Amino acid sequence: MSSKAVLPPSRLRRSSPETTVHLLQKKLDVAEKETIGLVHKLSGLGFNGSSRLKNGGGEQRGDSSQMNSPDPIQPFIPRSAETEVLHKNYQTLVSRLCRNESQIQTLRLNFCSVQTARDLAKKEAGTLKEQVDVLAETHHAEVGRLNKELERTKKECRDAGVARKASEDEARRLQAALNDAAYTNSDFTVGFEDIQIAKQKLAKRVNELREELGREVSLRGSLEDSHAMLLQRTCEMESILESERREVESMNENCIELRHEGARLMEEKNQESARRKAIEEALTTLKAELASKDVKVAELLEQNKVFASALAASKKTCSDLHTEVEKQATLVIDTQTLLVQVQSERETLQEFVQKNTPHPSQEEQSVVAGLESRINLLEKQKQDYESRLSQERQGKQSVQSSSSRIEEQLISAKLKLSEKETIHQNEMASLEHAIGVVKDELNEALKEKEAVLRSKDSLMDEVNQAVDSMTEERRSVQEKIIQAQAEVTNLTRHKEAAEQDNSQLRERISILEQHQSAHQKVESTITELLDSKNRLAYEKGQLQNRVEQLQRDMKSMDNVHADASKLKSINADLEAKLREAKRELTEGKQNLQHMENVLKQEHANASRKEEDFSLAIQVRDSALKDAEKLREELEALKRREKQKTTTLQKNLSDARSDHNKMAATLESIMTSHGQLQVVVETFQTEMGQRDHELAALRQERQSHKRSTEKMQREVTRLQEQLAAMETADSNQLASLNIDLTKAAQSQTKMATRLQEALATVSKQQVALEGLQGELDKRAAQYHILSDTRQHEKEESHRIKEELAGKVESLKQQLKSTRDSNQKKLTLELSELRQTHTDSKSRAEKLPKENKELLSKLDDVEQKHSKLKIRLASQKTQLDQFRNTQRSNKDLETQLLQIQDQLKEMEQTKTEYAAKNRDQSRTIASFMDQMSGLQRELGSLSEIQKEESYQSRDKVRKLEKDAEKASRIQKENAKLKKQLRETEEKTLATEEKLAEASNESLQISNHLQEAHDWFQSRYSSLQKALSETKKKQALLEQTAAEQQRELSHERQKSESQTKKAEEMIRASRQALNQLANQAEVDQLETKTQMHNLAMRVQAERDHATYADHKMQKLLNTSAELVEELTLELDRSYSNTRP
Template identity: 25%
Template sequence: MDTEPQADRWTVRGYLEAPNCLEDLDSQKVISPIQNEAICAVKTDILWKNCEFLVNRMCRLESLMQSLKMNIFRLQTEKDLNPQKTAFLKDRLNAIQEEHSKDLKLLHLEVMNLRQRLRAIKEEEDKAQDEVQRLTATLEIASQTKKNAAIIEEELKTTKRKMNLKIQEVEQKMMTQTFQEQNLLLDAAHASITNELQTVQNEKTQLQAHLDHLILEHNQCIQKAQDAEKRTAVQKELLESTIARLRGELEASMQEKKSLLEEKERFQREVDINTLTHNLQTLEEENKHLADQMASLELQQVTSDYHGLAQQKVEKVLGKITESKNRLAYENGKLQIKVKQLEEQVQSFTDTSLQNDHLRKMNKSLQTKYAQVKSILERSKEELSRTVKCRNAALKESQKLKEDLEAVEDRENKKVGNFQRQLAEAKEDNCKVTIMLENVLASHSKMQGALEKVQIELGRRDSEIAGLKKERDLNQQRVQKLEAEVDQWQARMLVMEDQHNSEIESLQKALGVAREDNRKLAMSLEQALQTNNHLQTKLDHIQEQLESKELERQNLETFKDRMTEESKVEAELHAEHIEALRKQFQTERETAKKVAQREVAEQIEKELKQMELIKDQYQKKNYEQSLSIQRFVCEMTNLQKEMQMLAKSQYDASVRNKQQELHLEAERKIRQELENRCQELEETVRHLKKCKEATENTLKEASVESEQITANLEEAHRWFKHRFDGLQLELTKNRLQRPSGEDRWQEEF
């Protein structure tokens, strides 16, 4: 009796609830459980499982609704047969209607909450789309920066050519400086020649006075030498006797030492060791003293020998003095003739000295300009150091970006593994769904339409998810391309900096070599010509090095292009593989749905046949209906729990979306910093261009001045050749006149 009222209560409640459910299905839009999970690819499979599970629950509820309708029909028949129970049933109906209204209110509140959550999720999806648009805009900006970088590369090539021209101009300047120094040396040589002429005249007078003094000294030296020979002979005999005596003493001391050592070995046990060591020390000191005496005696012997050698040298010097006296008398006549010629040359040298003063002034002006060029080079070095620091900072940031990308790739690989696992689980769930659909007793036509709508929406969402995934892959590819381009530009900057440093070092080396060559040119004009040839060989070597470095840079660029093409091909292969997996998943899902629909149709036919048999077994199934109502209550509680789980999952999804937004903001900041640094690098490049233009102007001015100096040097060189030829002619004339003059001098002597 208790089970029957409960059954009646639930049947009446189901009878009243059925129209409201139908109205909700007709009036309200079908809501997809994965409406805003397109951003999070991992949550799609979980939500799909939840959706299928809820659909199965709804099918079961439909079967229960049909059974409740049958109970209502039965109750109506009983009501017609038993009119006494109408009052009782009316009370029960009122109570059931009140409970039903309360349940409806609660359900409406839950529906409103779910709609609000869905709206919030839609707003978040719109925000994500806006962010995607912003990222596309940033990618366009990056492409523009790439074009600008290509323009900058062309400008750098032009600047490289200009630098080569400047190097050539600097080399020309160095040549002009060497010629100037040669001219200065020639001027100094002329001045020294004039001074030497004056000194020769002074020495001529002095030598005549010295001759008489030397004759007297010669006689005195002969007497001193004789006395020294006598003394050395006596000292030599004494030294030989002392040496023989000392040698005998040394031999005796050595014998005594040996005997003492033997005695020490014999009586070492009996005699104290301290006394023997003291005796040994004294003997060693005596030996040292004797050795010192021997050395002093040998030195005395050497000094005596040295006196003999000195006497021989004095004799040789006297012979040379006599010869020089004769030569000076001969040269005196020649010099008187040359003095007149040199006086004429002095006047010409005064003119050349004026020209040399003018050239010295020009040299001072060039030195000031050279100091200015040095200051400009130092400034350029400082700017290069700054650019190197900026490059190091950019390299560190690129390394950080690479680490972040590797972390992102690891995460994506994990997601792919989870996706494959979820596919396997989905297949198992599909098998379970087929088993559960076989147990369904009835299905409603309107619910089938709702399921079709849900499937359409799911297909649309799947297509949207696929599109978003494609967009994500495209964005990742663009980011990788941009990073590759950044690496290329950094490598190019490194190559350009290395080239610039090598050029500066070569210039510094050339300057050092030029300075050394200038010092060497002070010795002779022949060495100057050799150094010029040496500089030319070095310049050829530097040019060959520059050409080899350019070839290496071209090879590096080709290698980088190959690497980028290979990375693109690999990315395309991965994308094709992912699309193939998606197609397989869609085909499997469609086949599962078709099989399920066929089985549902077959089950409906079977159920219609079974309905006729159910009429006979109606009384037996009353008890089963009460049990099914209890199961329905349990399932409702399970549904509420599942709704709570869905709410939690939506909250987790919102938290993940926020985290993704923060990550995107961080990436934006990083890109902005990179753009700012690119702008700073562009500014530095502009500043370097200005410095290069200033140096070019200074080099042009210096080249003009160098041309003027070369013209002056050529004129001076011609004049010196003319003078040198004249001097050679005079020397030949003097040599021809010399034999006749020597014969006269011999006759006079």
């Protein structure tokens, strides 16, 4: 009966020590009452308990206050005449006891099954609906597996039957040995009772451990919730940073718009100067006509000469004012009105001169009035110009204020970092103080323990004295024990039957545990399948978004026919689509590599399991067969993918040929635009031939030089500020790194101190348990001795009762002291555990806060890098401005040479119209090809979906094989090895993550190089345009050379993009490998898998960010080319008659 399995503890909340003491007292009272009733029943069956009852009754009458603590039961004193009654009733009592025990055991097992069912129902209540569908699919596979397990269990049952027979033979042999060793039965009974007491203690200890596990689970849940909150905070910080980045980009766009407005104002100024030249030429023609008149108008001519001198002076003043006014864009409408007025006045003057030649004074007055009106208009324009200058100055001040705000934000961030450092230092000081308090409390507990041990030694001395007096009585008792050997033999038989029942129950428990483990594995597989399903749904959403974007692009492409800028945007979209197709191919290859890695890991696990477990050979053979099938299927998939890659390469070659054709058409459009620009320049040369306009242009150059010098000064000032900021940030980063290293060292010290404190606490617990066991043994010995002493003569009853009273008082004292010590120790242990949990939580918060600080530092560094990039872009823009000045100088020298080529440009206009028609036709054919490419992409997406379904089925098969193999791994040594391996793997994964981050940095460097290359190429194209203006006679040869250069440069750009894509592939492969390792480690340690998954997700986000950056760079390059074409179109539209 004592060897039966211990019941599992109920998952109730922990009760207070006062309630437990109260319950124990109630149970003791009930047990003592039941013992009294049993004694009465035994007396009815033939036992002699009259003396005990009489004594007990007298005591109850005499001492009614001791109802809660009755006297111990006096043993049965047999008689020679009542042995037959005992033999008759003995078997009935034994059968009743066996039945009661079997019923109690069945009730306990039913209670365990109900409790496990409740726990499983609570766990599975949330995900029951989703699991039903998955379990329906896996039902057939589980039926086969269960059949195999039935066969295996039948074999095991046969082996168990053989072992049972052998054990029965051994039991018989032991029974014979027990008959020989009758004298040692007393010690055996004492040991048996000690074992029962130890089992009860172990059961209590197991209950306490399970309660502690429940608390740790709740703590873990709270920690996970706090981790989720921290992740949400980081996401919010990232959104804030993105909003700030958008504001900075909007500022850059505003600057670019201001520059474009400046260029537009320059163009409008040139147009105004040309119109002014036309007006002056008309005035000279009028003067020539007046000079050719009759001699009668000689006086008028002399007066006209005086008037011309006055006009020259007024023109100089007007030119000085006009140089200041020509910089603004709003004066175009006013100048046009002036031109209309001047033309009308010219016509009126001509009419007036023809009609009224003999009236020069009126003509002079009218001309003077017109000049005065013009001067007034010019003064008004000057005032408007000054107002606009004030507005521009206000815009500059607003930009400076925004820069000052950014600096203030940086200063506030630094202050926040310093505050967090002080908070960390305070927390470390508080932790050290708490550790000191814990040490003091431990020292006090050790002192109390020493005092308890001393009191225990004194009590043990008294007990030993009592034991010496009882040894003599024990000899007489041993003679009576020999008579009870017959009874012991019967008890041994019943014990063997109970042991057999116990073995059967243990087998049932093991089967239940196997079922529970299988159920847990099924739950883990279901969770993994749900995770994979969520990932596939996420990828499906991404693909749908891509398809919608492609459809939108196609709808916008339908309206495009003849614009070169839109053709370039189409080329950019095609390149993006080709990249997406390449990405999808790489993802398929990565999936194949993932499957191969999984197969390799399965083979490695199978090889390890062969060495440790001989029973797993059949499972390994089946897994190998399945692996061979999977290899064949993978080879077939590889062949299919090779065919797909060949077809895609053909499509890519066709697309490249079309791209080359489109590039040729774009180059022809560029040449035609260049020719049109030459036409514009000829119109400007015809309108600007006078010297005073050149002087005005020189003054404008001087003003531009002054503005450029101002800009250079501002750039140098900003560079100095940046250098100062970088030095300050580097110093702060160094101080922060030093503080972080100190914090890490202090954390390690704290961990070691906490481990030492836990070790001391565990040692104290072990010592307390040993003391409690010894006390219980001594109490049992007291019970035995008190029972033996009651068998003496009537003369020694008084002495025995006195000794029993003393023993009971000692017991009460021991119980009171033990309870008080237990209470103290439990309180101290609870306080230590609370301090331990607090220190753990603080130690876990510290690295999280350190990570937040590091992320903020990285953000600050990124902001500095962006500021550097802006400075570089400003420098390049200054260089471009200087180049434009140089090109303006060259244009002025070439203005006189292009007048003869106007007639040729008119012919080129007709040719340009024919070319535009051809281009519209090519665009229509290109749209048809785009529709064909979209269809092919749709077919590819369907094929990839089919392959994804096949891969899911294969993954499920592999997971089933893994579950079969995982059932064999149940040894503690392997678990320790696996923990060590997981630690090594975590280190390896951290190294790989560092390598992946370095690769991502390399990718960003490559992207930066590509961006610089595009900028340099843009400047080189501008220089090429200026050179084509000088060498118009060799237009055909230069066009061919430019086509070659463009093809070579496109190859370079494609090679660079390929390199970037290869780097991205390598980084993704590394990420996939890390993800595979994390999935393998998930079965072993779930906590480590969570951290690894978060890191892998961060690396994936970084890779996607690099991809987005590459696309942005390509879009910016396309936008730059589009802006060039738009500027050419504007210049052409402005120069049209």
